[in-house]
Amino acid sequence: MTGTIARAGWICLAALVSFTAAAGPKPRARDLGVPFDGTPGPLNAITDVAGIEVGFTTLISGGAGDAAGGPQVRTGVTAILPRGKAGFDPVFAGYFSQNGNGEMTGTHWIEESGFLEGPVMITNTHSVGVVRDAVIAWQVKHGFVPRTSSAGRAWWSMPVVAETYDGPPLNDINGFHVKPEHVSAAIDGAGTGMPMEGNVGGGTGMHCYQFKGGTGTASRRVDTAAGVYTIGVLTQCNCGARNQLMVRGVPVGQEIPLEKRLLGGTGRNAAPVDVGSIIIVVATDAPLLPGQLKRLARRATMGLARTGSSSGNYSGDIFVAFSTANSTATQKPVASLTMFSNDLISPLFEATAQATEEAILNAMVAAETMIGADGSRSEALPHDRLKAIMRKYNRLKEPGR
Amino acid sequence: MTGTIARAGWICLAALVSFTAAAGPKPRARDLGVPFDGTPGPLNAITDVAGIEVGFTTLISGGAGDAAGGPQVRTGVTAILPRGKAGFDPVFAGYFSQNGNGEMTGTHWIEESGFLEGPVMITNTHSVGVVRDAVIAWQVKHGFVPRTSSAGRAWWSMPVVAETYDGPPLNDINGFHVKPEHVSAAIDGAGTGMPMEGNVGGGTGMHCYQFKGGTGTASRRVDTAAGVYTIGVLTQCNCGARNQLMVRGVPVGQEIPLEKRLLGGTGRNAAPVDVGSIIIVVATDAPLLPGQLKRLARRATMGLARTGSSSGNYSGDIFVAFSTANSTATQKPVASLTMFSNDLISPLFEATAQATEEAILNAMVAAETMIGADGSRSEALPHDRLKAIMRKYNRLKEPGR
Amino acid sequence: MTGTIARAGWICLAALVSFTAAAGPKPRARDLGVPFDGTPGPLNAITDVAGIEVGFTTLISGGAGDAAGGPQVRTGVTAILPRGKAGFDPVFAGYFSQNGNGEMTGTHWIEESGFLEGPVMITNTHSVGVVRDAVIAWQVKHGFVPRTSSAGRAWWSMPVVAETYDGPPLNDINGFHVKPEHVSAAIDGAGTGMPMEGNVGGGTGMHCYQFKGGTGTASRRVDTAAGVYTIGVLTQCNCGARNQLMVRGVPVGQEIPLEKRLLGGTGRNAAPVDVGSIIIVVATDAPLLPGQLKRLARRATMGLARTGSSSGNYSGDIFVAFSTANSTATQKPVASLTMFSNDLISPLFEATAQATEEAILNAMVAAETMIGADGSRSEALPHDRLKAIMRKYNRLKEPGR
């Protein structure tokens, strides 16, 4: 129910709303007839990879609709738990920075060890610190032992926290409104099932191709000689210039030019080139080694590129990939593992690019128009116009086709 | 004239043909009505960056049309000279490996020093060694001093040589038909002007999206607050699966499914996923530092992605970018430089992605059908069908529009 | 004066002490007769590089000597300001992770842009977040514009914060005792002049080769064809196993075996291999480009190696180097720079290794014995024994020699 309220977007006045409820009947990109290649999982979401839990804390207060006044807050926290709340065993992981104008903490250890030893958190740029330390406090409180290095006792933790920028007019980013309890709430509220999309969690106040952006997800099932595996993607999308936007190759951004009256007329959104960032989290149950997961992370770039971005200078485009397989990987002294053959890996690359592309478009389709503190508007991608443009280019998948 | 002969492709029996002649009236991708963003330079080629010289040695002998018999040879050498034959001063450079199933020698020093100290050579996979040592011999012979480290005397050289695979049935790659004299010929024959495209130089025996591939080039002019700069790209394209091919977002590869009778029915081209490699060379006259050039190289991935590839496991997708500015960079003890502001660099990123995309399509449009030693065919991308498909998706730029 | 109190170490009960005062008459490594190569700057400190300011907040409370009781706090914050408090213009920078079992935030942007855009902060492992966000708050409060990307206005900041681990028994790390005001105090109190060493700032509760460790600094002046330049190093040293310790090649660690009764008898310090981390900050006024600074950072490993460490699995050995030259580097649209020739750079490499080695030994010589909450002791390196051992191996530089 809180989920429903939150989906109303900017008029929601709740100070703290944590979501794990299933998504409502809002259409997603493919529901609108956008054609995609490949086969999605049952939810078409990162949670199609078994065991993954996702939670959000969405902070919406102040602004035009809030009688209580105060600064306009439109931000939040997203938590992705590779093995769920009950299983903080490390997962193999790799990361890639396509354009490092952003932060993702904890990557030195991912690169060094090949392990991700806790959740992946996403928030706004200026709240990375509070989220990081709050994850540690949560781990300490719950007695989790996030380190392979520990002999039954947690010594230290170096959480993975990423961000994109939701500064004014949408969010009072320098008010530091994310607090430790919001972090706990996102983790504690995480669940399997369909994650919410659009203006939720860390993605609440984000833009994408100068439309309203936010959180999106998608998945692909890949049938290989080793069995069927799933690739799941979750993105917090805050990147791109309007004229760059391509939807399955159709120049949608050029068909819907940026209007001067919209958010960004004098600010960031008016920039002629791509500004903003995108965080992409790739998950799989295929037994990939850390180096193979880095290869997957590098394919997120290719999905992003197909939506039009060329990773502008001001865009923090940092991607992390992990595998829930090999739960035995921290066995001592020697662990038994399985490794997916490089010879069969190309379809996983393609699936990563496909799911990334769809997750970005899902974020945009789900996001709803948000009004800034100065009255400017971050407009949602208009579904009807999108369909009309896709039809113009003979790329709309009509119902029943 | 030799150029014209060579353009006839596989029926040419010349044992050694070195090209620098201007291209003939063959259409390029935009001549067919493929719509592109951005503004190309006068030649729409890497040689729009002043001072760059390009040379090819194309080896075509044996095979169906060759009365003399012998193994079928369809290979060659491409030479890109950043400052031309007369100016081997180092240039700032950076490289990026999107998928390292390939070779590009000399990259350790590019990464370490930020300098490219000689030509970029491209050949077939099994001829990298002979080309490398032959470049050194050429440098020794001509008294060039390719090292910043030398005090007026060449001590050593570590040439940059890249490759893609042109193995049977098109080329007898294990016959090692590239010889040192072919390397000298490519360098000595290099010139400014429009480089040839298609079945020439190192690209002679290559495939691209399971059509005939090869060598392609394109450029963009970027108007910045610091003046107008050029981005030039040259690619040796040998990558991609048919069903992946997108031309400006249009699913051309899915519209022209791979026929069983074609080259690859039982070989590499029949693979369901992208196999093969692509080398992309990005050049600019903008005063970029080495780290900025690495950023450019990373955008070549984004141009490649827009043509459909997701950099399959067997694809060696390695990119190098260099700047002809800052010719004073090796001054001692302290050099005076200029540096293009990161704040203005995004349009150069976009231009790199655009020129890369167009160069790949130019390679495919220029390449001509080649018959393998076993009678199989590597079909050229059919121009008429391409136009028809682009029109079907309302993406053909009709003449006069 | 507060500085003097703090130097008394663990018996100091001050809740918050911020140091910029000059060091007292405590001996440093070379005062004891340890022989070093190369020529130090006037202070033999990172602040020999003009303009650099260093500040500390040292937190010492609770524990055996504290009548007020409470958990034992022995931790702090170190701030290194490349251009001082008044000059937050970016500096060229590069980083290197020798063993990434640690955190240094902000490195994605250093790697991408080549710039360090604010201070380098060092604290304990579980306080990285609070320090990070507090740096942003400080920047917001003071109206600094840390981004090259800003047009006269600060949009966002991604602070560089590193850490080593000072967990129990020395410090109640999970009590999260570092607060935002401690961060402000370290920055506001920063100054030129000789930084304090030993149990100060982020280094307060650290060990090094299973002796008491902490903060150390050193410098080298290098006479080159381009003039005299300075290399300065500051380290927060918390690494190494006792038996590894070498002092100028002399096996001091093997000569002073670890006693069971000391700190670590049942804890971390008893580990037979190197545990703990080391952060090394390298500064110079030589006009090095980002790639060259990364090269410098990689030489910090070599200085570390000469003290005996082999960068154990649990050691977060992450190094950052920056240059105060080229203050014009963020000029738009094109900046004028100077670049130190690679051909002359080797002496700067050697100076970096030398200053790193000496800074580590200075940290150990300055650090004073600290008693843990459980009564265990982290013993200081005994000066007399050190001298005796150096003499035994004919490596003591006797006074007057």
Added chain:
Amino acid sequence: MTGTIARAGWICLAALVSFTAAAGPKPRARDLGVPFDGTPGPLNAITDVAGIEVGFTTLISGGAGDAAGGPQVRTGVTAILPRGKAGFDPVFAGYFSQNGNGEMTGTHWIEESGFLEGPVMITNTHSVGVVRDAVIAWQVKHGFVPRTSSAGRAWWSMPVVAETYDGPPLNDINGFHVKPEHVSAAIDGAGTGMPMEGNVGGGTGMHCYQFKGGTGTASRRVDTAAGVYTIGVLTQCNCGARNQLMVRGVPVGQEIPLEKRLLGGTGRNAAPVDVGSIIIVVATDAPLLPGQLKRLARRATMGLARTGSSSGNYSGDIFVAFSTANSTATQKPVASLTMFSNDLISPLFEATAQATEEAILNAMVAAETMIGADGSRSEALPHDRLKAIMRKYNRLKEPGR
């Protein structure tokens, strides 16, 4: 027998000598009383790792002692076969470039795939190409299938070939005297057993710390909770300035200053800073994943640093590490592997540093004085003086102690 002749060094006139014979009674560093930590394997050589074969081709002709005249040739080829001649199955591998002023081909694929798919070859700087292509020819000839990508058939190969520089006056490097048959001979002649050291193979004409250098090897056995594993190192050492040389911390280089009359009076050896390169190959039978092997490679730097080098600008210091475990790693579709726990890996790091340090010193102890074409001398490290200096610093391990 030929081995014995070759050990006579520069007076040997044999045009082609391939060695696999066991070493003679020449002393090694520890035989002279140089004290080392850790426990070596039976041979104290890389071949203590079971299955590894090493072969050399040493080319010595021309020069003062050669009645036949001709240019002075002092060069060669070294071959390291991870699984011997009969087993070209890939091994897991990782590499690291401490200073990339050098070449090691094939590293893009090592980085991408985690596999080394053939031998590691080492030669002189200007013969990398011929060695590379000759390895392919050898693989083609012998029907080996070096690619994981191949389904029972070799498609392509990207050999790993590294180098250091042996230019005039010792070797006529620009005469390109290494030929394909020398490559075959090194591979075909490879064997288990003690490899030769000093002036052999690729190391024939090398210097080290301005003494005669060349090929050296060492090993360590590490007793872990998972069993006993071996670390083996082989180095081709050509780096360092005289005054930098440290032997177990003793400043031997400063005790034996460079004499003007020696080789380098007017050439490279007179340089005041470290010039030249070092290739280090680390092998183990511990089941390390590719990322863990990269960690090992990074520790080779630490062993190198302890001999005095700070990796000067002109030094190509590139290291590769591989594991002979996990012979099943290329199983399809999913391989079963074992992985050594990161928690236990530190002793392997220390062993790598130790074996690297000893291998370098072994190269210097084994190398014999060589006279250049101009009559200059590259002096061997004098054993008696080394012992006297070690004794002066109380670091000589006297016999019986």
